[in-house]
Amino acid sequence: MDKKEVAAVLEEIALLLELAGENPFKVRAYATGARAVLTFPGDLAAARRAGQLAQVKGIGKSLAGVIAELLSRGEAAVHRELKDRTPPGLLELLQVPGLGPKKARVLFHELKITNLGELEYACRENRLITLPGFGAKSQEKIKAALANLSRYAGLFRLGDLLPLVESLAAKWRSAPGILRLEVAGPVRRGLEVAGAIDLAVATDHPHQVLAGLEKILGAEFGARGPGRAETTLPQGVPLRLTLASPEGFGAAWLAATGNDNHFLALQGLAREHNLELTPQGLLAEGVRQSAREEADVYRRLGLPLIPPELREGLGEIEAGQQRRLPRLITAADVRGCFHVHSYYSDGDNSLEELLAAAQQRGWSFLGLSDHSQSAYYAGGLKAPDLERQKQEVEARRREHPDFALFWGVESDILGDGSLDYPDDILQGFDFVIASIHSQFNLKQEAMTRRILTALAHPCCTMLGHSSGRLLLAREPYACDLEAILEFAGAHQVIMEINASPYRLDLDWRWLRRAKELGILISINPDAHSLEGLDDVNYGVMIARKGWLAPEDVLNTYPAAEVARILSRRRAG
Ligand SMILES: [Zn+2]
Numbered sequence: 178m179d180k181k182e183v184a185a186v187l188e189e190i191a192l193l194l195e196l197a198g199e200n201p202f203k204v205r206a207y208a209t210g211a212r213a214v215l216t217f218p219g220d221l222a223a224a225r226r227a228g229q230l231a232q233v234k235g236i237g238k239s240l241a242g243v244i245a246e247l248l249s250r251g252e253a254a255v256h257r258e259l260k261d262r263t264p265p266g267l268l269e270l271l272q273v274p275g276l277g278p279k280k281a282r283v284l285f286h287e288l289k290i291t292n293l294g295e296l297e298y299a300c301r302e303n304r305l306i307t308l309p310g311f312g313a314k315s316q317e318k319i320k321a322a323l324a325n326l327s328r329y330a331g332l333f334r335l336g337d338l339l340p341l342v343e344s345l346a347a348k349w350r351s352a353p354g355i356l357r358l359e360v361a362g363p364v365r366r367g368l369e370v371a372g373a374i375d376l377a378v379a380t381d382h383p384h385q386v387l388a389g390l391e392k393i394l395g396a397e398f399g400a401r402g403p404g405r406a407e408t409t410l411p412q413g414v415p416l417r418l419t420l421a422s423p424e425g426f427g428a429a430w431l432a433a434t435g436n437d438n439h440f441l442a443l444q445g446l447a448r449e450h451n452l453e454l455t456p457q458g459l460l461a462e463g464v465r466q467s468a469r470e471e472a473d474v475y476r477r478l479g480l481p482l483i484p485p486e487l488r489e490g491l492g493e494i495e496a497g498q499q500r501r502l503p504r505l506i507t508a509a510d511v512r513g514c515f516h517v518h519s520y521y522s523d524g525d526n527s528l529e530e531l532l533a534a535a536q537q538r539g540w541s542f543l544g545l546s547d548h549s550q551s552a553y554y555a556g557g558l559k560a561p562d563l564e565r566q567k568q569e570v571e572a573r574r575r576e577h578p579d580f581a582l583f584w585g586v587e588s589d590i591l592g593d594g595s596l597d598y599p600d601d602i603l604q605g606f607d608f609v610i611a612s613i614h615s616q617f618n619l620k621q622e623a624m625t626r627r628i629l630t631a632l633a634h635p636c637c638t639m640l641g642h643s644s645g646r647l648l649l650a651r652e653p654y655a656c657d658l659e660a661i662l663e664f665a666g667a668h669q670v671i672m673e674i675n676a677s678p679y680r681l682d683l684d685w686r687w688l689r690r691a692k693e694l695g696i697l698i699s700i701n702p703d704a705h706s707l708e709g710l711d712d713v714n715y716g717v718m719i720a721r722k723g724w725l726a727p728e729d730v731l732n733t734y735p736a737a738e739v740a741r742i743l744s745r746r747r748a749g
């Protein structure tokens with residue numbers, strides 16, 4: 178087990194304990210332990226061998242025993258016991274936004290609800306209205322959340338699928354009979370949610386490959402037509418496998434990557450060139466042509482290699498034919514980022530730690546933005562906290578003269594569209610991200626007016642997570658994005674791609690419009706931890722999906738130029 182897996186089990190133990198109504202100190206010990214494991218800088222297994230686990234801050238003796246068990250056996254007795262005495266559906270209830278362990282316990286004890294189906298039924302019967310801690314409003318909310326859960330059933334976030342498919346690919350590349358193995362499907366295209374993961378394999382012995390993988394997985398593959406097989410992974414995610422000969426691998430990889438519209442268009446183009454393109458290869462008058470690489474296929478069709486993120490059937494083939502595909506931004510173009518939370522509000526880390534992590538990534542600037550005062554639930558900063566933070570920022574700047582630390586804030590947009598501090602405070606920041614964190618249920622017109630009012634403030638540098646969606650959990654709030662983008666374009670407001678894999682908001686489908694309007698995009702990780710900084714990479718995928726070039730993205734400019742851009746609006 179790696180750190181993430183160990184931490185996930187500890188977290189689940191904490192939840193199960195809480196569901197069982199156990200001592201809160203014990204619950205907290207496991208939750209703290211999970212965090213301690215995640216942020217432990219060294220090698221967990223080595224610390225265990227050296228007998229040092231119990232000395233790690235946040236772990237302690239009894240947790241060290243549980244962690245040691247997890248590391249050596251892949252499971253822990255206490256976890257097993259808790260799971261055995263908890264109804265299996267009870268954990269499912271926690272998927273409903275707003276339902277924590279305490280409320281789930283009430284549902285279980287008072288109404289004997291043990292799974293989502295029973296909860297839905299209880300809502301239909303209005304049983305939550307008189308339940309302590311619930312009520313008519315919360316029943317309405319739960320009903321809506323349940324409708325969303327079933328709408329989202331069978332879908333997974335890119336942030337969960339990409340690490341999963343990459344780790345499988347790394348493990349399986351050396352499996353018997355596999356000459357080449359690549360990630361394909363919607364995940365390769367950087368789509369924000371998908372229903373499955375796809376791998377494409379080059380092999381001369383497909384049966385050997387399938388038998389070998391079945392052995393590794395301990396599960397069977399079902400056939401899905403020639404060269405295709407499918408199974409479900411232990412994580413519940415369907416896996417689709419495409420198998421092809423090395424000569425036809427390029428065509429197979431293209432077909433397995435999709436999307437369908439893109440591949441269909443390529444097939445049409447092939448016919449115009451008197452070729453036949455199938456998921457097995459490329460034929461000219463029945464004779465097999467080399468299609469080892471995707472580029473071989475594109476070349477025969479008169480096209481440059483079209484990056485996977487663009488393969489959505491949205492004009493990329495025409496643009497390729499006219500040689501006007503953009504040079505897409507890459508992760509290597511990124512020189513820094515904005516929207517980072519520190520432990521002044523709800524982040525995990527100190528300024529010094531964040532700065533060091535940014536430098537480690539080769540970046541030359543970082544834009545710190547903690548929550549503003551109204552975000553009390555997230556430790557939003559009051560005026561005296563701001564003063565303290567400003568002094569620390571200045572001290573850090575003196576220590577790192579060759580690094581640009583920008584001091585900003587993520588200001589709540591209040592109900593009337595005003596920002597969360599008086600103007601004299603707002604003017605003191607290098608930048609202000611304006612975000613909505615409350616009152617999501619306004620009508621479209623009122624919400625649009627509220628956001629436009631915030632953007633009209635001369636101190637507002639960028640708009641944070643513009644639709645407010647949480648992927649597979651919360652729908653966007655109602656607002657007129659076209660009007661918002663037009664305003665942003667006209668007033669030099671930067672738009673955020675919130676790169677948290679839970680958000681990926683602005684939606685990539687709006688990025689080409691934003692670019693047309695001359696809007697600069699900032700890829701913001703909304704990081705609450707050091708690893709969170711790496712979410713920038715998801716943002717880069719989304720930017721690529723939106724056809725963005727380096728010059729369209731604030732993160733790619735040198736620090737001095739970034740400073741100029743931040744002040745341009747106030748300079749008028
Ligand atoms: Zn936010």
Ligand SMILES: [Zn+2]
Pocket residue numbers: 516518587703
């Ligand atoms: Zn944030």
